[in-house]
Structure formats: structure tokens, C-alpha cells
Amino acid sequence: MSEAPEFADLRQLLQENLEAFTHTLNSCFEQEWSVTPQQPDAWSTNHPVLSQLATAGLIVAFCPVDDAGYLIAIPESLPLPDWYRSPDETQSSRLQTLAVEWSYQVLPENFQGTDAAAAQAHDLATSISWSTPLDNAEVLEIQVSAAGEESPTGSMWLIGPVETPPSAHEVEERWDDVDDGYYEDHEDDYADTSQQSSGSSDDARAIVERARRLMNLNVKVSVRLAEMKIELSTLINLCPGTLLVFPKSCDDLLDLYVNNRLYAQGEAVKIGEKFGLKVNEIGTVKKRKSGVFTL
Structure with a gap:
């Protein structure tokens, strides 16, 4: 141990x-x-x-x-x-x-x-x-x-x-197992219902079992503070002390990416001496700017 x-x-x-x-x-x-x-x-x-x-x-x-x-x-x-x-x-x-x-x-x-x-x-x-x-x-x-x-x-x-x-x-x-004991003791009361749904229950269990096997996969998670495009000349002239100002407010939520795809947004938090992200929104999709002409 x-x-x-x-x-x-x-x-x-x-x-x-x-x-x-x-x-x-x-x-x-x-x-x-x-x-x-x-x-x-x-x-x-x-x-x-x-x-x-x-x-x-x-x-x-x-x-x-x-x-x-x-x-x-x-x-x-x-x-x-x-x-x-x-x-x-x-x-x-x-x-x-x-x-x-x-x-x-x-x-x-x-x-x-x-x-x-x-x-x-x-x-x-x-x-x-x-x-x-x-x-x-x-x-x-x-x-x-x-x-x-x-x-x-x-x-x-x-x-x-x-x-x-x-x-x-x-x-x-474990509490579900305790609750299941009640239904085992009253099996006859629920026999008809269980027979009617046995086919769909088997299919559901198979889907759940396949999903569980995926749960051990590792995915890359990253948090992006901000991003913008700069000219190549600006990039070449970067040196210690250079200050870059991003077009993003300090109050805006940070983006959480999973395998380089936007997945959620949240706010930065301090946990002990470590950096953390408190998730505020899941499944965030960035809105596209409307066109010049609308029909």
C-alpha cells in the first residue's frame, strides 16, 4: 500500500x-x-x-x-x-x-x-x-x-x-445497488414492465459499455488567454521587454480548447499556488459577424 x-x-x-x-x-x-x-x-x-x-x-x-x-x-x-x-x-x-x-x-x-x-x-x-x-x-x-x-x-x-x-x-x-435490492425483492411486481423494455435496455447497456471504454482516452486540454494577428516585421522585432496589447478585455472569459477545438469558456482562478480555470460555459461557439447586407 x-x-x-x-x-x-x-x-x-x-x-x-x-x-x-x-x-x-x-x-x-x-x-x-x-x-x-x-x-x-x-x-x-x-x-x-x-x-x-x-x-x-x-x-x-x-x-x-x-x-x-x-x-x-x-x-x-x-x-x-x-x-x-x-x-x-x-x-x-x-x-x-x-x-x-x-x-x-x-x-x-x-x-x-x-x-x-x-x-x-x-x-x-x-x-x-x-x-x-x-x-x-x-x-x-x-x-x-x-x-x-x-x-x-x-x-x-x-x-x-x-x-x-x-x-x-x-x-x-453503490446507493443504486442498495436501491436495486428493493426491486429484486419485488421482482414480480415489475415483471411485465421489464419484459416490455428488455430489448431497449440491452441496447442501452451496450451503448453505455462502449462509451465507458472511451473514458480512458487522453485528450489535450489548453487554455488560451487571447490571440491576434501581427505583421511579420513586428514578430521579428520582438525582444525582452516588448509589450503586446491584445484586443481582449481583462474581464472576458478565457477559451478552453480540447484537441485544438473550442470546447468551453471560463475564468481564471488561483488554487493554492496553481493556475486553474472555473468553467462558466460549455459548448461555446463563437458568433460570426453579420454581413454588410442582410436579407
Whole structure:
């Protein structure tokens, strides 16, 4: 098993980056909360926190190594906004940005930029059990208070290391398996419907399976700040200190290209000490200028 970062390292970084950690939380959920980490405690299968986490909420998972990671469990009683259960594209992007930015704020530098995901869980305690906390796992309560309030309104918990931190789709798939158990127990009730749709279901599964095989392909992604045409004489005269002014406002969105084709647009963000792009529009198509004459 690869060596995961120590829990003490995450706790120290959380304390050092507490302001940025809080800002990321508030930006995601549009709140004005303050957070206060408490003292860590050794994890156990009958830890008292499990009774508090026997509820729906969000799991934010960090996977710094292939076979170990950390979780932050956020119960919906924090309170989380109603949209977290069925987020639209923009809200889902905000949740994933939360996970990525938190990974930079709590993981040591040599582990940053690894897999991070946020997903809704029907039962946080069950999702944590699925993740299998290791023998040296610890838990840290992070109390959350509303603006101007001295008493905490809720808490979230940093837990780890765990053996199998879930990705967003794995959380959903495992709960789908639980839900499927209900239909297996009531198979006769749904027999007629399943027979009618068996042909189309087989075709759909085949399409999905072919699509999944494409998911491991690598594509080149690039971000373009701006572009323009210049005369060859200007190019030849370029030297250190030359200033080029592009016909693009600093407030304009940046272009995201996939395999040299425009795919999306977004705004530049700073994640830790790294450059990032927060996607605002997908499938962006540049509008052509209208002609001189219109019919």
C-alpha cells in the first residue's frame, strides 16, 4: 500500500489555511460561516460520531494515493442548501470546485492535484463504512458557526486515512445497488414492465459499455488567454521587454480548447499556488459577424 499523508499533516495545513478553507466553503454555499477545528480523536467502528452521521449529506473525498485517502463528511443539518441533493450543472461544478480547492488547502504539496470529488450520500455513516477507515485512522470535528453567532450551528468531520475513498459516481452507484435490492425483492411486481423494455435496455447497456471504454482516452486540454494577428516585421522585432496589447478585455472569459477545438469558456482562478480555470460555459461557439447586407 502506498503511503498516504499523515493525519497530523492535514490537521496542521487545515489550521494554516483556515481562512482559505472557510472562504471556499462559503463561496460554494453562499454563506458567511466561520469554522473552528476541534481536537482529533482515534477512529473506531463504534465511534460516537457515527450516530451523528447516520443521515444524508455530502462526502468530499481526497485520493492522494491509489489505495488510501481522506474524507470530509458534511451532514445536511449543517445546514446544506436543498439543491445539493439534485444539483444542476453550475451547482455540481461548485461542489467539485469545493473538493479540488480543499484538496490544495489540506493536503501536503507533494500530494496536491490528485483526485478529489464531492458527492451526495443517502447515509454518511454507511458511506464511511464502505470506505474502510484504516487502523491508524483519526477523526477531527470542524465546528461551523453562522455570522455573529457564538454557538456552532453544526459540524463536519475530517476522517482518515481510509482504504477506498469513493469518487462521486461510486457513491451514487453503490446507493443504486442498495436501491436495486428493493426491486429484486419485488421482482414480480415489475415483471411485465421489464419484459416490455428488455430489448431497449440491452441496447442501452451496450451503448453505455462502449462509451465507458472511451473514458480512458487522453485528450489535450489548453487554455488560451487571447490571440491576434501581427505583421511579420513586428514578430521579428520582438525582444525582452516588448509589450503586446491584445484586443481582449481583462474581464472576458478565457477559451478552453480540447484537441485544438473550442470546447468551453471560463475564468481564471488561483488554487493554492496553481493556475486553474472555473468553467462558466460549455459548448461555446463563437458568433460570426453579420454581413454588410442582410436579407
